[in-house]
Amino acid sequence: MPWPERVFAKRNNMMRLPILFAAVIAVCSGFAHAQVGEALQRPALMVKDPQRTVLVAAALAGTRIVAVGERGIVILSDDRGAHWYQVACPVSVTLTMVRFVDDKNGVAVGHGGAVLTTSDAGATWTLRLDGKRLAALAKATAKTIEEQRVADRLVADGPDKPFLDVLMWDAKKLLAVGAYGLAYYSSDAGQSWSSWTARLPNPKALHWYVISKAGNTLLLAGEQGLLVRSSDGGESFQSLNSPYKGSWFAGEFSSSGQLVLAGLRGNIWRTADSGNSWEHLPSPVPATITAMATQADGSLLLASQAGVLMQLKDKSLLPLKSPSVPMPSALLPIGGDLVLSMGIAGVVPVHTEARP
Template identity: 40%
Template structure:
């Protein structure tokens, strides 16, 4: 339990969820109920009201995922939702698609799922048990090849602990370079690479400069670079397509939860705890703080088709930038706010946000368009 609380201690909206999941898992184990890794997600008519942690696009389809293995998809811009067939009941933390049909989802217990039909059904590719075994095998192989390398011997000891702990560590993000090659990242410097669409996964820890084994929350591409962000101010950059990641300094030593590559002006945003948002115009060499006017954790970001940028917060705020992420202002929303975890733009220009009360559409396309015209004319 301490490890889960350590992972979530910088995001209080998830602490209760993590404790509930652990308590439930222990009860199931004691009563001999089928483990969460082996139990398909329960189909429910109210799945869209569950705690959802991620949302994405696959062509014109929108997909959201979260607690208890719930994955849903919508083909009408979020007006209605259908629950997908998922082989596990663990919390899912992220979902990405390389094509409109081929996608991956990751989550707790080291789960990696794959879909080849646009997210309507999923198969299990990897779990924490197998991931830990792969890490141990790779560490032993390197230690045998370099018996005098102290770091290699230490890696074996660390991998043995992963095996002993069992599948208790989550994957948190995905980046697929294409439909065959990609990365998954997660807690305690867990990072794996695939070059066969996930049929096999290679431990990639040796390629990352992260000696303290800090959590990796986000991985994003921009031009010829790959970036990762994590806890305690961790920011990593790769200039060789992910063959190596090196630590780069940033102005903040708290946790970063995400990255956004702003395509309109090749600007990189990094965001996290206490409303901290920074921008870089030189691929992470230097950073400037963006005063976004909030003190709560910034949980997600997206660039819209019209070039505007959106941030969401743990308090339920939605922040809009109409000047390529130089400044942000709060969007006026109806209803009681709830913690938001992710955001995506619909095909018709509205926003879909997800969080602790499920999925919500924000019909702001006309509002944003008029606001943008006003801003452009100022």
């Protein structure tokens, strides 16, 4: 699949990442070739009070909480967020997403094309892929003149393209997606990789921001309303018509199989048929949605760029009574009415009682 020249265009301004990463602009201003390359080779620094650093994503590994963020920081809590400790990370690039498929096996992705895996609930991490290896893989597997040209430019650009989300089918099967349409798949927990970039209908090479799964249905969403679905577990993919043309920044399947996607200016949409039709959910806050999570009772939590947290029950979105949180990038329900917000202020506990 030919990629447009915009894929490799060098811009003076930072490329248009999701708003949820605005908090780390100062950390990664652009994706400078030399800086990212060095950060991929340099372990994360151990810092004081790591729970107060900029954090971008979090997940549960059994009862353990694992959070990741700026400069390769990975922190753990074994007491529902009361205490935190930092663990070693082999890179110091910003990590953008972390997922666990069970209480031991997880994956984190981030800037510089970094993919790391853990098999001990986040205690230790192994670098499985980075932008340099990604470019070398593209060059080694190029079969057409166009693929060779793309590979040459990846090599020339260096490791400047981030992964922004990742899906785990099980402890072995991973799909990392991100900027400029990049998509790489592994069937052996990251020991080897193949490009899925050309398999996903994305002729403009737009950024992927969201990948979510329910049963055999996969849905990928991204820049400019980009929507793609697989109904057979990733064997094939089809483009979907988007109900709006702005970018999608957050998405979540409910336990009933409904999918909610959200993006710019409070645009929130729900589908009960895997994207064939959509229902608009009016938001009480017309701000970009940056994070989403499902609670144990099935209700959906959403966070806006303005720091307002909302709860979706049936068709009603209600702001929470809790104070706003500064620039939230992720939400993690940990039981009862307690949710941890991750963002520019680090870890912020939030109680989820909604306003009447």
